[in-house]
Amino acid sequence: MENNKNQTGVYKNINSYYIDNPDGLSVCIIEINRPEVKNALNTETMTEIMDVLEQVDNDDSTGCTVITGSREAFSAGADIKEMAEAGAIDIYLKDRFAVWDKLRKIKKPFIAAVSGYALGGGCELAMACDLIIASESAKFGQPEINLAVIPGAGGTQRLTRAVGKGKAMEMILTGKMFSGKEMFDAGLVSVLTREDEYMNEALKTAIEISNKPSIAVQLAKESILKSFELSLNEGIEFERKNFYLLFASEDKFEGMKAFIEKRKPVWKHK
C-alpha cells in the first residue's frame, strides 16, 4: 500500500496523499508538518487541511481521511505567535477561525491519529474529527487558561459532551495534560494503542470505513452529528429521513440482494 502514494497537492505546512485500497475506496492521509513549532496550527495550515478535506469530499474514489501529526506532537494548538499581537477587532475582522467552522460541513469521515501533544486547538482539531485513535502516551490538554484565554474552536462544547462536565472543568480550568490512557478511560479516545501502533490502527479503521458504501457512511455520520443539535424525537425523525433516503441509493438494493444471494456486495457508492 505504501508504494501507491499519490500526493493530493503541494502544501507548505502539511503532507497529504492518497493510499490505494484494493478492496474499496482509497484513504487520504494528512500529516501536519511544522516540527519547529510542534505542529502549531496557523491559519495557513488550517486552510491547507480544509482544502484537502474538501478535495476528498468531492472525490468519488476516496472514502475517508486520517489527520495526524508526528510521534512527538499531533499539534500543540493554535499558533500563539500568530495571535500574540492581535486585538479583538482584528481577530473578529480577519475571522481567523472561520476555517474551523468549515470542518463541520465535511461529509466524509475524518479520523484523528494522535501521538504526543494534542493541546489547545490541537485537542480541538482532534475533537472535531469523527473519532480519535491515540497512543497511550499521547498528551491531551486545553492549556488556554495559562494564556488568559479559553478554548475558541469548540473545546468547551465538544470536550464537555465527550467527557462530561467534571472532567471538562478539570481540564479547561487547570490546563493540565492528560494521557491517551486517561482520555480513553474518560471516553474522548475511541481506540487506544501502544506507542507505535496509532497510525496503523487509524489506517486500518479508515480502510474498514472506506470498504463500506460511502453514501450510507456519510448519512450515518450526518445523523450521529445531528444528535448533538436535536431533541431525541427530532433526532429520530432526522435519522428516519436519512434511512428513507438510502432507499434511493443503488447500493441499498445491491446490499440486500447480495445478502439474500449469500455473496459479497459490489458497492457503486451511489
Ligand code: HXC
Ligand atoms: C506557537 C509554539 C506552540 C504554539 C510550541 N511552540 N507550541 N509556537 N504556537 N502553540 C514553539 C515554541 O515556541 C518553540 O519555539 C518550539 O515550538 C518548541 O517548543 P518548546 O516549548 O521549546 O518545547 P517543549 O519544552 O518540548 O514543550 C512543548 C509544549 C510547549 C508543552 C507543547 O511548547 C507548549 O506548552 N506549547 C504551547 C501549548 C499551548 O498553550 N497551546 C494552546 C495554544 S492557544 P522556539 O522558537 O522557542 O524554538 C490555542 C487556542 C485555540 O490553541 C483557539 C482556537 C483555534
